[in-house]
Amino acid sequence: MTKNKTLLLVENLELVASLKKESNITFLFPIKDFTVGFPKTFTLDEIKEEAFIFINRIMSNKAIEEFKVFLPTLPPNIKGIVFDDLGVLNVLITIPNNLTKILFLNHLNCNYESINVFLEYVDSVVVSPDITLNEITEILAKAIKPLVLYTFGHVNIMYSRRTLITNYNNHFNLKVEPLATLEEEITKQKFKIIENPYGTVIYTSKPFNALSLRNANNVLYNLINTVFLTNEEVITILKSKTNLEEKYPYKYLSTKNTIVKIKEEQ
Secondary structure, eight states, X not given: OXXXXXXXXXXXXXHHHHHTTOTTEEEEEEBTTTOOSOSOOBOGGGOOSSEEEEEOOOOOHHHHHHHHHHGGGOOTTEEEEEEOOHHHHHHHHHSOOOOEEEEXXXXXXXXXXXXXXXXXXXXXXXXXXXXOHHHHHHHHHHOSSOEEEEEEEOOXXXXXXXXXXXXXXXXXXXXXXXXXXXXXXXXXXXXXXXXXXXXXXXEEXXXXXXXXXXXXXXXXXXXXXXXXXXXXXXXXXXXXXXXXXXXXXXXXXXXXXXXXXXXXXX
């Protein structure tokens, strides 16, 4: 796909089987009991390949204690971890391990100064897709370590620890499924929603396409999130030599700088 390696966030083993001979792909598995926002999560026993694990639950004190027990049980084929809770980072710093550590704060890694602070503790950081192309270019140029770019996939725009679909069903006496596409009545915007016992994640209805960034410099991985995508779509995305903008025109990169100067009061 590119000169940069791909970090493929997967949701089924059939896709893994069809791509496991691709040396340019590292698989990223959402882990059972530590992940929200995926129809399928995995136990360690299901992961046979060299791979990374994904953990994105908002962790309570109890969950952090469970993670402390979980961490030493990781088999040798687990080479890295992608996570977004700073409590997890604290555990990873205090318990010896050889994992490649990638911090994914979803919408918060928006400037090179904060990213470089985190890079003192982790191996890489996922750059937020909420910023402009110029801002991403500046971050890549000034980051002290190679970074991860969210290159393709539906974007997690909100995560709540509440079971929002269940609450909605109970309140209105409905039967919306835990995996649903809903339309917001006022704006007519559609969103994809996934609920599990640990909370609810709301995604954009269309996949974010930043394939134009996949040859950027100072990149450790291009992250592709396969949730809601068919195996055939994923393979097409991986093998395409174009940016597929005609088929996937939706871009989520902002056109406005995230840092602005406030006008002085006259």
